[in-house]
Amino acid sequence: MxxxxxxxxxxxxxxxxxxxxxxxxxxxxxxxxxxxxxxxxxxxxxxxxxxxxxxxxxxxxxxxxxxxxxxxxxxxxxxxxxxxxxxxxxxxxxxxxxxxxxxxxxxxxxxxxxxxxxxxxxxxxxxxxxxxxxxxxxxxxxxxxxxxxxxxxxxxxxxxxxxxxxxxxxxxxxxxIADRLLESLWREALWLVKDGVATTEQIDESIRMGFGLRWAQMGLFETYRLGGGDGGFAQFLAQFGPALKWPWSHLTDVPDLDAELVAKIANQSDAQSGHLSTAELTTQRDNNLVALLRALKQQGTAAGKHLNTQDKSLTPPPPPPGPEPLVTLRRTIPIDWTDYNGHMNESRYGQLWSDAGDTILVAIGMGPDSPGAQGASWFTVDNHIRYLAEVHAGQACEVRTTVLLAEGKKLRMHHEMWVEDTLSATCTQLLLHIDMATRRSAPPAPQVAEKLSEYAKAHAQLADGLAPAEGP
The missing domain is CATH 3.40.50.720 (NAD(P)-binding Rossmann-like Domain)
Structure with missing residues (x-):
């Protein structure tokens, strides 16, 4: 350090x-x-x-x-x-x-x-x-x-x-920039409360149930561009621009924050969320932010695009063949991978095995972004999973992978999920090499087969102790 x-x-x-x-x-x-x-x-x-x-x-x-x-x-x-x-x-x-x-x-x-x-x-x-x-x-x-x-x-x-x-x-x-925009919204919200038009809760609901969701993904101008339809922003301004001259808002007027208005806002805010402690509100906010940001990551847009770029910078190179199981994934279990039982949902284990397997595919030049992967891919056709211990949000895990078989069109791997010293789940996974033009199985390119063979040979003794489950 x-x-x-x-x-x-x-x-x-x-x-x-x-x-x-x-x-x-x-x-x-x-x-x-x-x-x-x-x-x-x-x-x-x-x-x-x-x-x-x-x-x-x-x-x-x-x-x-x-x-x-x-x-x-x-x-x-x-x-x-x-x-x-x-x-x-x-x-x-x-x-x-x-x-x-x-x-x-x-x-x-x-x-x-x-x-x-x-x-x-x-x-x-x-x-x-x-x-x-x-x-x-x-x-x-x-x-x-x-x-x-x-x-x-x-x-x-x-x-x-x-x-x-x-x-x-x-x-x-x-x-x-941002605070000037926020101050305009904040100023108008104060007037709405002072004039008795809306409560603090109504204002918050109008944001989080409506335009706040749009802003998180498209901001202000892209959102309004859609409002113009195929005519774009010029059409939007032609339709809604004249309304800017209407006296809807107080613009730069600021209400007097006297004792009466302060008490009114404080009382409404207490009624809205005063039953929650600061720590509880913080946890609620952070959980929601994680889930929202991860949704944007999946779509590769807005803040999610930035987070995906950061992930790439943190991703280590794939491990070379060696006599020990390969560490193919290290990560923390996110809040959106858990269910009503408070532990990692069974559907999310599939993502874990898929990501671990992708590490091997990257190593052989067949990853999702590998230039040599064009026209071919690997499809999972069989998973045998054992759930051995509960896993919760926030826990760090490590996946260790053994290549059991690499022959012709077939690639069989065994994954183990470890949380500290606890073996929490295992998966024996069978993949087939696919020609994407025909969408049918086909032998991999010779250089791919050779690289896979190196992993299988390195793991031969490990594979002897891990009898593959029956499958296709």
Whole structure:
């Protein structure tokens, strides 16, 4: 771990602690500084949530967790590759912190603030190298980070390496992009509550049951483009553009947040979800985010496309032939793989064996993205599965594979699923080589057959102790 890069995290609020989790679970050495009371407890709670949920997003194992320490500001910044300040939104306080940081930070370190409103010019006082890297809560699950400043390319590469999606913004403006959009919606929502038009629950339902679902996959402009039909956005604007002049919203008017309105909002919010603790709401939110993000991964779109790219960067090369079973898969069981019994559903084991088998296919040049695989594939025709122990969401597993048979059109493999020292399930799997033009079985190319034969020979003694189940 001594070779791991170091991140200095200044502040342990929901944002700072989320940053610490992101870097730590990406294998970084994380030094945290926060003199406020309860800092360690806040950080610990966030890390617990992140350790549970972030690995669920990936189809492969995350890097080994980095080293964590709570320390002074000077010690945190010393030797840091990345410094992330997440102090309260007070410009005088941020200037004071950065005054200390700039005196101690390495010359090549990326210096970034999580500020939701201030520009780099305001943070730097007209000079300096501080960037804005504004994320969204929970930082350990949501990939977006608004990156504002000059020469952001190096910072963007670092952020992508820890799974973030840097949106590089060249123009400085207070509130950046996302918060300006959110503030417009937030302002109008306050008026709707103040005027008695809607409750906090009705407003939330209008978002999560309707346009919020569209925004998660298509954003604003792509959604409205569809509203224009085949005529596209020009048609949409022709139809709905005139309505923008109608006095529907309060635009920049802000209601007075007096005691009466504050009490009204607080009471409605308590009635809506006050029966749930902060921890319960956090778990509910994180579980839902994992499931939504994984659905987008399956479709390869929006945030899911970004997560698939991150998975590829974390996927190790396939193991070469050897005398031991091959580790073909390491991953964490996600929440959407479990059922009402609270354990991994039997249908999801098929995905596990398929992914483990794909590792072997990649090794022989027949993976889904292998150039040599065009025109041919392998179809599973028989699985014999044993379920030996319960497996739950958040548990890390390892699949070990033995090649039992590689002759002609047939490939037989034996997979074992291990959770720590427990053998939790096994599968003996038979695949047939398929000519995709005829959709019928056919012998593989000679180079493919040769590579498979190397695995089968390496595993010959192992296969003797694993009598294959009867099947086609």
């Amino acid at each position: 001594s070779d791991a890069p170091k991140a200095a995290i200044l502040g342990t609020g929901v944002i700072g602690a989320g940053w610490a989790a992101r870097f730590l679970l990406a294998g970084w050495h994380v030094a945290v500084h926060d003199p406020a009371p309860g800092a360690e407890a806040r950080l610990s709670a966030t890390l617990e949530a992140a350790r549970r949920c972030l690995p669920m997003l990936s189809e492969v194992a995350l890097p080994p967790e980095g080293k964590l320490e709570m320390t002074s500001l000077e010690a945190a910044v010393d030797g840091a590759t990345w410094v992330q300040e997440s102090a309260p939104e007070r410009l005088d306080l941020k200037h004071e912190i950065w005054g200390h940081v700039l005196a101690k930070a390495p010359a090549g370190a990326n210096l970034a603030s999580s500020t939701s409103g201030f520009t780099p010019t305001a943070l730097n006082g007209g000079q300096g190298r501080i960037l804005v890297a504004h994320p969204f809560n929970p930082v350990y699950l949501l990939p977006l980070v608004e990156l504002v400043g000059q020469d952001t390319a190096a910072a963007a590469r670092t952020l992508r390496s820890i799974g973030m999606y840097p949106l590089e913004i060249t123009s400085e403006i207070d509130g950046h």
